[in-house]
Amino acid sequence: MAYVADLHIHSRFSRACSQQLNIPNLVEWAKLKGIDVLGTGDFLHPLWFAELKSQLKEDGSGFITYPKDPSVKFALTVEIASIYTHKGRGRRVHNLVFMPDFPSAERFQKELMSKRANLGSDGRPIVGFSSKDLLSLALQVSDKAIFVPSHAWTPWFGVFGSESGYDSLEECFEDLTPYVYGIETGLSSDPAMNWRIKELDSRAILSFSDANSLPNLGREATVFAGKLEDGYLGMFADIQKQNIAGTLEFYPEEGKYHYTGHRNCNVKYAPEDTKSKGTICPVCKRGLTVGVMERVEVLADREVGELGEIRKIRPEYRMLVPLLTVLAE
Secondary structure, three states: OOEEEEOOEOOOOOOOOOOOOOHHHHHHHHHHHOOOEEEOOOOOOHHHHHHHHHHOEEOOOOOEEEOOEEEEEEEEEEEEEEEEEEOOEEEEEEEEEEEOOHHHHHHHHHHHHHOOOOOOOOOOOEEOOOHHHHHHHHHHHOOOOEEEEOOOOOOOOOOOOOOOOOOOHHHHHHHHHHHOOEEEOOOOOOHHHHHOOHHHOOOEEEOOOOEOOHHHOOOOEEEEOOOHHHHHHHHHHHHHOOOEEEEEEEOHHHOOOOOEEEOOOOEEEOHHHHHHHOOEOOOOOOEOEOOHHHHHHHHOOOOHHHHHHHHHHOOEEEEEOOHHHHHHO
16 A cells, blocks of 8 residues: 655754654644655764664664654655865765665764764764765665655755756766666655656655644655555665656755845746846846756757656656645735
């Protein structure tokens, strides 16, 4: 039976995140949101990792559970920021790493500390080496590690981002590109935007919430077509084989980086606007931040009109508006 997973969240040890993000609260809110499997987030942070080890137990399937309420499964997940120079350009790329068990997570933690990574400063740690080297390290620790470029189109921190990213996965990961089995769409893009990139045909299109508070859990999620009882290894195989039933999506227009613009100058351009007005801010006269929609147009090797056949073979997706947002309006 299919199950719902939100595998990109954060703990209270990440900057700008709610202090209410603890294990009991995560379990309760996951149940409210209909989430079957939740990422732990931030497992590299020493204090959060100690908390995870003391409060969660492996259930024999590869997932871990909270013994007081085992109805929600957890997977060990973390987002890592790689800031480095590659091919003469500064890069800032965020990636998700999933580990199959506590021993693997601990080995990964020790490997990063041996490279002088400061894991205690933020639940979303920064490392000074490349995304490719980070992927290599994860695979050395466990061949069942899952590596997913997070919010792939975000201008400042996405692998395809306009400000510090790449024009392809192969440019970033080189000979290790085959080990990138999926990408995370992020709040500012939807699956159809990603279908326009042929390089992504062989990869799972995943959506997660990147939640920094309890109410944000599940604002985006992935419905896996496999069986929950198959555990972490089943999830690994589902991502590898694109065995995805569908995704739940934030409206990308609501995403912070969907359009090209300057937030402080209240300037927002769609791709057709930049064709006529350019990318210089009319207010501050500096270059506008090129948004996700524009970046997709730059890198796309399919037109929107060519997506008919792709839509027939790709998993469906549904757009949602969080209830709190509706009430706030």
